[in-house]
Amino acid sequence: xASLLIKGGRVIDPATKTDAVMDLLIVDGRIxxxxxxxxxxxxxxxxxxxxxxxxxxxxxxxxxxxxxREPGQEHKESIESGTRAAAAGGFTSVACMPNTDPWNDGLxxxxxxxxEARRKxxxxxxxxxxxxxxxxxxxxxxxxxxxxxxxxxxxDDGRPVGNSxxxxxxxxxxxxxxxxxxxxxxxxxxxxSGVMNEGFVSTVLGLKGIPGASEEVxxxxxxxxxxxxxxxxxxxxxxxRGSLEKVRRARQEGVAVTCEATPHHLVxxxxxxxxxxxDPNTKMNPPLRSEEDRQALLQGLLDGTIDAxxxxxxxxxxxxxxxxxxxxxxxxxxxxxxxxxxxxxxxxKGGLAPARFVELLSRNPARILGIKKGTLAVGAxxxxxxxxxxxxxxxxxxxxxxxxxxxxxxxxxxxxWPVATVxxxxxxxxxxxxxxx
Amino acid sequence: MIEGGRLQTAGRKAAAGGxxxxxxxxxxxxxxxxxxxxxxxxxxxxxxxPLVALKHKHLLGMDGLTADEITLILDTARSFxxxxxxxxxxxxxxRGRTIVNFFMEPSTRTRSSFEIAEKRLSAxxxxxxxxxxxxxxxxxxxxTARNLEAMAPDMIVIRHKASGAPHFLARHCRxxxxxxxxxWHEHPTQALLDAFTIxxxxxxxxxxxxxxxGDLMHSRVLRSNIFLLKTVGADVVVCGPPTLTPxxxxxxxxxxxxxxxxxxxxxxxxxxxxxxxxxxxxxAFPSTREYYNLFGLTAERAxxxxxxxxxxxxxxxxxxxxxxxxxxxxxxxxxxxxxxxGVAVRMAVLYLLAGGTLGELAD
Numbered sequence: 001x002a003s004l005l006i007k008g009g010r011v012i013d014p015a016t017k018t019d020a021v022m023d024l025l026i027v028d029g030r031i032x033x034x035x036x037x038x039x040x041x042x043x044x045x046x047x048x049x050x051x052x053x054x055x056x057x058x059x060x061x062x063x064x065x066x067x068x069r070e071p072g073q074e075h076k077e078s079i080e081s082g083t084r085a086a087a088a089g090g091f092t093s094v095a096c097m098p099n100t101d102p103w104n105d106g107l108x109x110x111x112x113x114x115x116e117a118r119r120k121x122x123x124x125x126x127x128x129x130x131x132x133x134x135x136x137x138x139x140x141x142x143x144x145x146x147x148x149x150x151x152x153x154x155x156d157d158g159r160p161v162g163n164s165x166x167x168x169x170x171x172x173x174x175x176x177x178x179x180x181x182x183x184x185x186x187x188x189x190x191x192x193s194g195v196m197n198e199g200f201v202s203t204v205l206g207l208k209g210i211p212g213a214s215e216e217v218x219x220x221x222x223x224x225x226x227x228x229x230x231x232x233x234x235x236x237x238x239x240x241r242g243s244l245e246k247v248r249r250a251r252q253e254g255v256a257v258t259c260e261a262t263p264h265h266l267v268x269x270x271x272x273x274x275x276x277x278x279d280p281n282t283k284m285n286p287p288l289r290s291e292e293d294r295q296a297l298l299q300g301l302l303d304g305t306i307d308a309x310x311x312x313x314x315x316x317x318x319x320x321x322x323x324x325x326x327x328x329x330x331x332x333x334x335x336x337x338x339x340x341x342x343x344x345x346x347x348x349k350g351g352l353a354p355a356r357f358v359e360l361l362s363r364n365p366a367r368i369l370g371i372k373k374g375t376l377a378v379g380a381x382x383x384x385x386x387x388x389x390x391x392x393x394x395x396x397x398x399x400x401x402x403x404x405x406x407x408x409x410x411x412x413x414x415x416x417w418p419v420a421t422v423x424x425x426x427x428x429x430x431x432x433x434x435x436x437x
Numbered sequence: 438m439i440e441g442g443r444l445q446t447a448g449r450k451a452a453a454g455g456x457x458x459x460x461x462x463x464x465x466x467x468x469x470x471x472x473x474x475x476x477x478x479x480x481x482x483x484x485x486x487p488l489v490a491l492k493h494k495h496l497l498g499m500d501g502l503t504a505d506e507i508t509l510i511l512d513t514a515r516s517f518x519x520x521x522x523x524x525x526x527x528x529x530x531x532r533g534r535t536i537v538n539f540f541m542e543p544s545t546r547t548r549s550s551f552e553i554a555e556k557r558l559s560a561x562x563x564x565x566x567x568x569x570x571x572x573x574x575x576x577x578x579x580x581t582a583r584n585l586e587a588m589a590p591d592m593i594v595i596r597h598k599a600s601g602a603p604h605f606l607a608r609h610c611r612x613x614x615x616x617x618x619x620x621w622h623e624h625p626t627q628a629l630l631d632a633f634t635i636x637x638x639x640x641x642x643x644x645x646x647x648x649x650x651g652d653l654m655h656s657r658v659l660r661s662n663i664f665l666l667k668t669v670g671a672d673v674v675v676c677g678p679p680t681l682t683p684x685x686x687x688x689x690x691x692x693x694x695x696x697x698x699x700x701x702x703x704x705x706x707x708x709x710x711x712x713x714x715x716x717x718x719x720x721a722f723p724s725t726r727e728y729y730n731l732f733g734l735t736a737e738r739a740x741x742x743x744x745x746x747x748x749x750x751x752x753x754x755x756x757x758x759x760x761x762x763x764x765x766x767x768x769x770x771x772x773x774x775x776x777x778x779g780v781a782v783r784m785a786v787l788y789l790l791a792g793g794t795l796g797e798l799a800d
Contacts, residue, residue, distance in 0.1 A: 202683075
């Protein structure tokens, strides 16, 4: 009987309304027992012990928006390297977007991802299938096949489901499976060839802007179609105040909508493009927005409008980013910086309660995806993330497990890092060896 | 923005040194020389000494340049004007230096102007453009730049369609980088030659009313001119169709109007910007005919300006679109003077970036 005892940590598990110092006993990959710690009580029968004194013991974190790039773009990332990065960043589960090569638009790619993750993955991998064949936005992909093979949601990822009729079909069709449709909300005509947020900074820098309205008109369209169909809509990486207000209002009206925000939209603004002098690691889509938008997102975290935090981990090879700003691909990596950024900037300095942090990064994304994760209840899968809220470290991309290095946070000093990641009772990452026999 | 160093104030000796020609005998340091202690710390009770050197490595834009720095460049350019009037139009100032003109966008005026400026400073020049290079074979900008650098040039003058491309090179290259126009962002030597031309004609920049009219959205000339003119205290009003006017422009301290008559009213300077025909396909205006009717500068409209108004255009002009030929070729036009002055201004920029001082040039 394999066991692991996590001793003396602050167990934060909103699913069971728990926030107390407890010992957590894991046996055979499941939470076996939660108990008030007793001094001098020995280790589990034959197991390892992690001393979590002073640390947060959270249900394993779930990143519902990552790009693992496999199959097809293994020079950027692979299922193995991406899940290694996830483990290092404190995530025990990731949901991977379908814009691989070929796109994950059917049974064979979904099965490949699931099988490869089983062979080489360090954490749980939940594929997200395409809405449309080839992600082309023309006709529905074989969603049933993908769900049967393990897909937990559908999305055409970087491509918005721009055709409202197809969106309607998808939001209706997915009701068979009870899975959400995750949409990248963007009006292609308004965005055109924009590369950063449209505003004062883009005006000064002479870069083509992507207006906030580009996201907002798409959100408005999606919400109207979601209201009409009753399908489950999840708005990916929401980035403007206006979008957030539309989601807030729709939810009050009973629309089945959820949304996520990324750490970079919560921490950075378009001023970073100027401050970094056109560093392509400040280029992502949606772009870094204004301070007003950022403040609205922080408010959305606190008031519950934002359901989840997701990294939108988007690895790109160094050569691909080492080009002119206009030419660089959108996206930055985030698996290994999300936890310290959110703990430091939002929990420590932003008034976000630790229990809410766990909701945003574990319980809610698990619920949105309908996966049996996000809790430390007795009997649940033993996916655990241990965070030291006091640990201060510098972000060093050269130490990342990801294959890619495209992060604007290199050199930042942050407080609050994951120190151990446990998946199915197995310690898959330790910052320093924390477990002893 | 000029970057890479701090300002150096004048040493008295340097300022008084009566070199007749812009021909410093010693090789100016490519990197910032360490100034003597008495040159860096001015006693508090002494008036500020005029600036005579730019202690900067690159000229990437006008954003962030001080009024003193602008004045220095313009004063230095003044010293170079005379060179171009000689029968032997050459000084040995940059002898032994290699300058690469790295032009990734079509350019006639700017490239020729830099090349002539470089040659009149006795630099060795290399012109490099994508049509004759490995760029067409898919080489990245960085690789191209690194290969150029492997041949040890001293300066790279870059024109590129991507905003920020000069900043990118400045991060990764050893050479001095001079921005000769990047995307919609900046065209600093154009703004400097415009300012030089205005100052020659008006005797000052401060307090002048300057109207800039045309495609404001896509104009690097506009941005550099706004940064420069606001820094030296001119009043700037800009005018163009709302479809080509960034809404945030007023935050740069300029007036915005969609009516050309309002913009021209009482102007000391009218600066016309080129309409790029491809913008029409972007739907920014229905036809060049309608554009001309609404925003074209005609002699009649120009009469609303001050009687001594000067009319400028960075070129290339679209006659009959943004400007009527009668105006472009008329008595108020200084468009060809701008081109002439461009050479002296670019000589000044190259000279100062190479570490030259105004003092060495002073008569």
